[in-house]
């Protein structure tokens with residue numbers, strides 16, 4: 562009996578020392594398992610009770626249980642102490658520098674063509690033009706005939722036009738929207754039509770699908786000076802500088818008189834020279850940028866407008882061309898290639 566109690570006392574002392582010496586949660590747990598675990602040393606004492614005389618068993622059993630409780634409390638206390646010490650160490654250790662820059666999130670951006678389109682429409686919207694829409698698949702009447710482009714006109718050539726079954730075409734320009742608007746509205750009107758157009762054409766500066774913005778203004782007393790004023794102001798805004806603008810006589814079936822508009826070359830500033838002859842304007846100092854004119858009375862006749870009473874101007878421009886000149890992009894195919902190295906520059 563005495564020796565069993567002594568043995569118990571020794572085990573408890575040894576366990577208390579192990580607990581006090583444990584420096585971290587793992588070594589503390591090892592001590593706990595060694596003494597209090599299912600196969601631990603105190604449990605083994607309980608199992609050994611069979612060999613103890615029956616009258617001594619209750620006392621020894623009770624002492625084992627008391628020892629177990631004391632040790633369990635000692636383990637808990639030591640566990641809290643270790644945790645507290647680790648917390649102190651964390652708080653007094655090197656501090657987190659929250660002024661360091663974080664890792665940036667990669668973020669998408671509006672495509673340069675969409676942005677150019679939006680800029681064009683914003684500027685013209687500011688001049689009072691409202692947005693009108695028309696279909697991409699057009700009938701030949703709206704795409705050609707009503708615009709005074711007769712059956713035998715070269716613009717109807719198979720080379721340029723994509724034909725769709727049922728006598729329809731992929732619109733070759735946004736000008737048919739002019740006709741659709743005038744068929745449904747009476748003057749005064751002032752609209753722009755934006756969107757995709759399609760031509761059988763494919764090289765560095767031409768794509769089978771590209772984008773145009775068309776403008777139309779009809780009222781009593783609209784003159785060529787209005788057209789010049791609107792387009793000059795527009796071009797200076799879109800290119801963000803006071804560049805020279807000139808109107809060069811030209812021909813379009815749906816306008817009379819017609820003009821092509823040139824701006825001073827954005828590369829050589831109109832000098833024609835940039836490391837030799839300027840590549841962009843080929844030395845002329847001018848860049849053709851859009852087509853325009855006064856609406857031909859033959860067009861008014863198709864939509865039933867009185868051309869004695871009303872006059873109007875129209876213009877059409879290529880969005881890709883403006884974006885290419887504005888951002889000095891050399892190949893139209895870059896717009897459609899989804900190459901992030903290109904897109905990320907904008």
Ligand code: DAH
Pocket residue numbers: 733734735736775776813815816851852853854875876877878
């Ligand atoms: N539709 C012409 C084209 O695609 C562009 C154009 C020229 C539109 C003169 C017009 C205009 O409204 O008056 O080449």
